[in-house]
Amino acid sequence: MLTLELLRPDHADAVLAFERANRAYFARTVPDRGDAYFARxxxxxxxxxxEQAEGVCRFHVVRDAAGDLVGRVNLLDLVDGSAELGYRVAESAAGRGIATAAVAEACRLAATAYGLRSLTAVTTLDNPASQAVLAHNGFMPRYEFLLDGRPALAxxxxxxxxG
Structure with missing residues (x-):
């Protein structure tokens, strides 16, 4: 079982450790956050x-059954009943259905707790695992484009x- 928790001040150390531990893994499929992200x-x-306090975004940490932080799921730019979904799961948790379950829970929260009517998401074409997570959760491909010079799908x- 996993849980999504809204980002809090006391999550800082765990989130930083998660991002550091998985930096190289994430950089294989998404643009690297850069050294400044970690320095600041x-x-x-x-x-x-x-941003979260202003209601513009909803940031979540994903915890597994043991309570370990194994992922993040974010809803960005909440406007007119829609938001953009972003997510990442630790390399150690990959392939165990955690991303699929976390995205499903984020969709449920988006509809029930945040009153959203739709979500968008993007992934690069060389990330079939992310494409599978989105497809499994009812996301439909819309169009291809370039994301930091890499072919991507919205x-x-x-x-x-x-709801």
Whole structure:
């Protein structure tokens, strides 16, 4: 069983450790956050919490049954009943259904707790695992584009029926 928790100030150390431990793994499929992200992590964490307090975004940590932080799921730019979904799961947790379950829970929260009607998401074409997570959760491909010079695919999902 996994849980999603809204990002809090006391998550900072665990999130930083998660991002450091998985930096190289994530960089294989998504643009690297860069050294400045890690050097100024406290400022970045505070900025995310401020965005969340304003209702602009919802940031979540994903915990497994043992309580370990194994992922992050974010809803960005909550506007007009829609948001963009972003997620990442630790290398040690990959292939165990955690991303699929976390995205399913994020969709449920988006509809029931945050009143959203649809979500969008993007992934690069060389990330079939992420494409499978989105497809399994009812996201439909919309169009291809370049993401930091890499071919990518945009997805959309209606949340009708979840609320």
């Amino acid at each position: 992590f406290a400022d970045r964490h505070a900025a995310l919490l401020a 997805y959309r999902r209606s949340l009708a029926g979840l």
